Amino acid sequence: MSSGLLEDASFNQSPAFGDVDLFSADRPLADAAARAGLDLADLSACGKDYGAAATLDLGRVANENPPKLHLVDGKGNRLDLVEFHPAYHAMMARSIGHGIHASAHDGSDRPGPMSTRAVRLYLATQAESGHMCPITMTHACIGALRSESALLAKWLPRIQTRTYDPRPLPWWEKNGVTLGMGMTERQGGTDVRANITRAVAHGDHVEITGHKWFMSAPMCDAFLVLAQAEGGLTCYLMPRYRPDGSKNQIRFQRLKDKLGNKSNASSEVEFHGAYAERVGAEGAGVRTIIEMVNLTRLDCAIASAGQSRIALSQALSHIRNRSVFQKRLADQPSMRATVADLALELEAQVALVFRLCRASERAHDDAAEAAYVRLLTPAVKFLVCKSTPQLVYESLECLGGNGYTEDLPLARYFRESPLNAIWEGSGNVMALDVLRAAGRHPDQAMATVSALARTAAAAFDVRPLAGTLAMVLQSGDAERRARFLCEGLAKIAALAALAEAKSEFATLYGDTRLGGERFAQFGTADLGDAETKLMDRALAT
Numbered sequence: 410m411s412s413g414l415l416e417d418a419s420f421n422q423s424p425a426f427g428d429v430d431l432f433s434a435d436r437p438l439a440d441a442a443a444r445a446g447l448d449l450a451d452l453s454a455c456g457k458d459y460g461a462a463a464t465l466d467l468g469r470v471a472n473e474n475p476p477k478l479h480l481v482d483g484k485g486n487r488l489d490l491v492e493f494h495p496a497y498h499a500m501m502a503r504s505i506g507h508g509i510h511a512s513a514h515d516g517s518d519r520p521g522p523m524s525t526r527a528v529r530l531y532l533a534t535q536a537e538s539g540h541m542c543p544i545t546m547t548h549a550c551i552g553a554l555r556s557e558s559a560l561l562a563k564w565l566p567r568i569q570t571r572t573y574d575p576r577p578l579p580w581w582e583k584n585g586v587t588l589g590m591g592m593t594e595r596q597g598g599t600d601v602r603a604n605i606t607r608a609v610a611h612g613d614h615v616e617i618t619g620h621k622w623f624m625s626a627p628m629c630d631a632f633l634v635l636a637q638a639e640g641g642l643t644c645y646l647m648p649r650y651r652p653d654g655s656k657n658q659i660r661f662q663r664l665k666d667k668l669g670n671k672s673n674a675s676s677e678v679e680f681h682g683a684y685a686e687r688v689g690a691e692g693a694g695v696r697t698i699i700e701m702v703n704l705t706r707l708d709c710a711i712a713s714a715g716q717s718r719i720a721l722s723q724a725l726s727h728i729r730n731r732s733v734f735q736k737r738l739a740d741q742p743s744m745r746a747t748v749a750d751l752a753l754e755l756e757a758q759v760a761l762v763f764r765l766c767r768a769s770e771r772a773h774d775d776a777a778e779a780a781y782v783r784l785l786t787p788a789v790k791f792l793v794c795k796s797t798p799q800l801v802y803e804s805l806e807c808l809g810g811n812g813y814t815e816d817l818p819l820a821r822y823f824r825e826s827p828l829n830a831i832w833e834g835s836g837n838v839m840a841l842d843v844l845r846a847a848g849r850h851p852d853q854a855m856a857t858v859s860a861l862a863r864t865a866a867a868a869f870d871v872r873p874l875a876g877t878l879a880m881v882l883q884s885g886d887a888e889r890r891a892r893f894l895c896e897g898l899a900k901i902a903a904l905a906a907l908a909e910a911k912s913e914f915a916t917l918y919g920d921t922r923l924g925g926e927r928f929a930q931f932g933t934a935d936l937g938d939a940e941t942k943l944m945d946r947a948l949a950t
C-alpha cells in the first residue's frame with residue numbers, strides 16, 4: 410500500500426548513480442585501452458567492480474568514518490596504531506586484489522603493464538581516492554628499491570601478492586605488505602636537502618633520529634625515508650618492526666586534519682633511533698627517490714583524470730534525467746555546451762595520460778620515449794591535476810543544490826580534488842622541473858618539442874606556440890615564465906596525443922584551447938556539432 414504522495418512521486422530527480430561499468434561507459438578510456446592492445450574484457454570486469462553501487466558506497470562510508478590514531482593503551486603502553494574503518498580495508502583488499510600496488514612490475518599484464526595498471530587505478534580512484542595513497546606508494550617504492558637489489562629480493566615476494574594483510578605484525582609474518590614514504594619535514598618539503606633527520610651507522614644498518622611532518626598511510630609495513638648520513642642525504646627503508654620482531658622506534662604524534670582525503674591517514678611522526686636499511690648509495694638520496702617520484706607523479710595525473718571522470722559521469726547521469734522548463738537539462742543548449750566542453754577536456758586528458766604511460770613502458774629501450782617521459786611527466790601532472798578542481802566544481806554545479814550537499818558524493822570529490830596537484834611536487838615545482846629537464850638535456854628536449862609540434866600539426870598548427878615556447882625557454886626569463894612553458898608544453902602534448910590517436914576532436918581541442926577567442930570558464934567554447942558525440946562518449950549508455 411502506498412504510504413503517501415511524497416514517497417510515490419519521483420519529483421523529477423535522477424536515479425542514484427551506480428551499477429555502471431566505469432570502463433565500457435567511458436569511450437575515451439576504452440579507445441585508449443584498445444589502441445594499447447589491452448585486455449578489454451578484463452578491464453570491463455574491473456570497471457563493473459568499481460562501478461558497482463555497493464563499491465561506490467564503500468567509498469562514502471570510508472570517508473565518513475576517518476581513521477583514528479591510538480597512541481597508547483588504557484594503561485599507558487605505547488601502541489602507535491591507526492584504526493581504519495572496515496570500508497577502507499575493503500577498498501584496500503579490492504585494489505590489492507586487482508594488483509594496482511604491484512602489477513606494473515611483475516609482468517602479469519602483457520602487453521602494456523603500465524597502461525593496464527593505469528586503467529585500473531583510474532577506475533579505482535573513482536570509487537574511493539584516499540586508499541590509493543598506499544597503493545600508489547607501494548607501486549612507486551618498487552621503482553626506488555630497484556637500486557638495492559638484495560633488499561628488493563627480500564621484500565618483493567611479500568609486496569607482489571594479491572592479498573591485503575592489515576595485521577600489525579613483522580613483515581616476514583604477513584601474507585602481503587604495503588610501503589609508504591617519509592620525505593617531508595617541517596622546515597622543508599619541496600626542498601628535501603633541508604632535511605635535518607639524521608642516520609647513524611650501526612654495522613649493517615642505520616638508526617634514524619628525527620621527524621617527518623607528513624607521512625601518510627602510517628600503517629604501511631615499511632617506509633622509504635630520507636635522512637642525512639655522513640655522506641649526505643640518503644634514502645633508507647624503515648620497517649615497522651625491527652629484525653628481532655620488536656616494534657621499531659616510530660612514534661606517531663598526530664594525524665592531520667585535512668580538507669579532504671578523509672579515509673586516508675596522514676601522520677606527523679618522530680623517529681627515536683629507528684632501525685633502517687640503506688637504499689641506493691650514501692649521499693644519493695635524491696637520485697634514488699627520483700625513480701619513485703616519477704611513478705607517483707604519473708599516478709597523480711592518472712588519478713586526477715579519474716576524479717574528474719566520476720564527477721562528470723554523475724553530472725551526465727543527472728542532466729539526462731532532470732527536466733527544467735519541460736525539457737531535459739541534457740537538451741538545454743547552454744548545459745550541453747558546458748558538459749560537452751568538460752567532456753572535450755577529458756578526451757584530451759585521457760589521451761595524454763595514456764600516451765605518457767605508453768612512453769613510460771618504452772622508455773628503457775627507446776631514447777625518444779625516455780626524453781618524452783623526462784620532459785612531460787611534470788607537465789602532465791601540472792595540467793591534469795590543476796584542472797581537476799575546476800572540472801569537479803563544474804560537474805558539481807550541474808546537479809544544482811543537490812551537488813553542494815553531503816548527501817551526494819560531489820562534495821567529497823571536490824574536497825579531494827586539489828590534493829594531487831600538491832603532493833609529489835606542487836604546481837610551481839612541476840613547472841620548474843620541466844625547466845630542469847630541458848636544461849639538463851637541451852637537445853633532447855628541443856627534439857621532443859619539435860616531434861610533438863609535428864604530430865600536433867596534423868590537427869592544428871601549433872608551430873607559433875612551439876616557437877614561442879622555445880624562445881622563452883632559451884631566454885633569461887624562463888623561470889618567471891615557468892608556468893606558461895609548462896602548460897603550453899602540456900597542451901601541445903595533449904593535442905599531439907589526440908592527433909596520434911586520430912581523434913576526431915583533435916582540431917576542436919586546438920581551436921578551443923590554443924586558438925583565438927578563448928575564455929576561462931568551461932562552456933564558453935563553440936563546439937558546434939561535436940557536442941552530442943562528446944556527451945555520448947563521456948558516459949555511454
Ligand SMILES: Cc1cc2nc3c(=O)[nH]c(=O)nc-3n(C[C@H](O)[C@H](O)[C@H](O)COP(=O)(O)OP(=O)(O)OC[C@H]3O[C@@H](n4cnc5c(N)ncnc54)[C@H](O)[C@@H]3O)c2cc1C
Nearest residue numbers: 590591592593597598599623624625832833834835837838
Ligand atoms: C594530504 C597530504 C599527504 C601527504 N603525504 C606525504 C607523505 O606520505 N610523505 C611525504 O613525504 N610527504 C607527504 N606530503 C607532503 C607533500 O608532498 C608536501 O606538502 C609537498 O611536496 C609540498 O611541500 P611543502 O608542504 O613543504 O611546501 P613548500 O615546499 O614550502 O612549498 C610551498 C609552495 O611553494 C611553491 N614552491 C616551492 N619551491 C618553489 C620555487 N623554487 N619557486 C616557486 N615556488 C616554489 C610550491 O609549489 C608550493 O606551492 C603530504 C601532503 C599532503 C597535503
